[in-house]
Amino acid sequence: MPASFSDDLVSSLREETPGTQHVLHFNNAGASLPPQPVVDAQMHHIRREAEIGGYEAKEEAEEKLEDTYDAIATMLGCQEHEVALMQNATRAWDMAFYGFPFETGDRILISRAAYASNYIAALQVAEKTGASIEVIPSTEIGEVDVDALREMMDERVAMITLTHVPTNGGLVNPAAEVGAIARDWDVPYLLDACQSAGQMPLDVNDIGCTMLSATGRKYLRGPRGTGFLYVHEDWIERITPPLLDLHAATWTGPESYAIRPDAARFETFETYVGGMVGLGVAVRYALDLGLEAIFERLQPLAATLRTRLDALDGVTVHDTGTTQCGITTFSTDRMDAVDLKQKLRERRANVSVSSPPSTLLDATARNLPKMVRASVHYYNTADEIETFTDHLQKILHDAS
Numbered sequence: 094m095p096a097s098f099s100d101d102l103v104s105s106l107r108e109e110t111p112g113t114q115h116v117l118h119f120n121n122a123g124a125s126l127p128p129q130p131v132v133d134a135q136m137h138h139i140r141r142e143a144e145i146g147g148y149e150a151k152e153e154a155e156e157k158l159e160d161t162y163d164a165i166a167t168m169l170g171c172q173e174h175e176v177a178l179m180q181n182a183t184r185a186w187d188m189a190f191y192g193f194p195f196e197t198g199d200r201i202l203i204s205r206a207a208y209a210s211n212y213i214a215a216l217q218v219a220e221k222t223g224a225s226i227e228v229i230p231s232t233e234i235g236e237v238d239v240d241a242l243r244e245m246m247d248e249r250v251a252m253i254t255l256t257h258v259p260t261n262g263g264l265v266n267p268a269a270e271v272g273a274i275a276r277d278w279d280v281p282y283l284l285d286a287c288q289s290a291g292q293m294p295l296d297v298n299d300i301g302c303t304m305l306s307a308t309g310r311k312y313l314r315g316p317r318g319t320g321f322l323y324v325h326e327d328w329i330e331r332i333t334p335p336l337l338d339l340h341a342a343t344w345t346g347p348e349s350y351a352i353r354p355d356a357a358r359f360e361t362f363e364t365y366v367g368g369m370v371g372l373g374v375a376v377r378y379a380l381d382l383g384l385e386a387i388f389e390r391l392q393p394l395a396a397t398l399r400t401r402l403d404a405l406d407g408v409t410v411h412d413t414g415t416t417q418c419g420i421t422t423f424s425t426d427r428m429d430a431v432d433l434k435q436k437l438r439e440r441r442a443n444v445s446v447s448s449p450p451s452t453l454l455d456a457t458a459r460n461l462p463k464m465v466r467a468s469v470h471y472y473n474t475a476d477e478i479e480t481f482t483d484h485l486q487k488i489l490h491d492a493s
């Protein structure tokens with residue numbers, strides 16, 4: 094049975110999260126506080142590397158590493174050979190994107206919420222291949238305009254890419270509706286699930302994406318330096334990794350090599366093994382709580398935060414969308430976002446700043462300033478929200 098987040102459960106989850114004793118952490122969209130079992134798994138592996146050797150420790154951890162693939166495949170509703178373990182979300186996205194055989198005249202459709210790294214990669218690929226990038230419009234409410242996308246489709250569309258949850262706000266894009274269009278046209282669909290992974294259910298069959306990238310450290314509460322890529326089995330061998338090594342391919346003769354047929358072709362031999370073990374523990378931790386339950390816990394928490402922020406003088410909340418998640422963004426006319434973040438930090442409250450260049454299309458369309466991003470997780474509480482807004486009120490009062 095998935096958890097419903099009773100006060101008792103939240104208390105015990107906080108006890109299992111050492112960071113909650115030290116900070117008020119509303120920077121889960123940056124990097125969540127990891128739970129103790131994730132920390133322990135990494136520490137154990139690092140200790141074993143020191144005691145018996147790095148290669149030997151990896152052999153010893155083989156079953157745990159297998160379980161990382163298994164846990165991710167369970168979360169995504171896919172098969173293990175469709176999962177590649179990566180060092181972050183950007184490289185995961187890149188391996189699929191740069192490896193795709195784009196040709197002159199191909200159209201690449203990209204959402205307005207596109208993350209800077211993805212868009213920069215798309216620009217570079219367009220320059221090299223002669224493909225064009227076209228931005229899918231957003232509705233007035235901020236989400237990707239599914240009807241407009243349907244109108245844009247034709248034979249030349251080579252790929253649809255979508256940011257599920259943008260880095261700069263609480264919006265959740267209707268990923269499955271985009272998936273239905275991609276399926277109708279049999280067009281590959283690359284989903285950036287970096288902010289949604291760990292916040293909400295992420296079944297690739299329900300969503301209908303062909304490829305999906307995510308990171309470990311954000312809402313999944315995994316280690317830094319970890320991420321993963323999913324590629325549907327029908328597409329794995331149609332995507333040639335832009336970089337290869339002896340793990341991704343086999344050297345078969347002086348003039349030849351063979352790229353492996355599974356998603357591990359996108360991986361490298363050398364990785365942060367302890368982190369990959371920790372990533373598996375983090376995904377299991379989320380699965381045990383239930384992603385549906387996690388999302389149901391997060392949404393009202395963030396809604397409460399938005400309501401309280403809205404009530405503060407001089408504060409503007411910038412979140413859009415019909416379905417919203419744990420991320421909240423706001424600005425104030427009293428103070429620069431970077432200074433405000435610093436003031437909050439002095440009070441041991443963690444947030445981050447979303448600057449326009451991280452989501453340039455969206456920031457330009459909505460004329461967004463630098464914003465403070467306060468992102469809550471299930472282990473945050475209503476009390477913390479109150480403390481946070483109290484801090485904010487005092488800081489703003491002192492500034493005026």
Ligand SMILES: *Cc1c(COP(=O)(O)O)cnc(C)c1O
Nearest residue numbers: 181182183208259260287288308
């Ligand atoms: C953080 C983020 C990324 C990049 O993730 P990395 O693990 O830092 O590469 C990509 N897309 C979105 C929407 C993000 O918020």
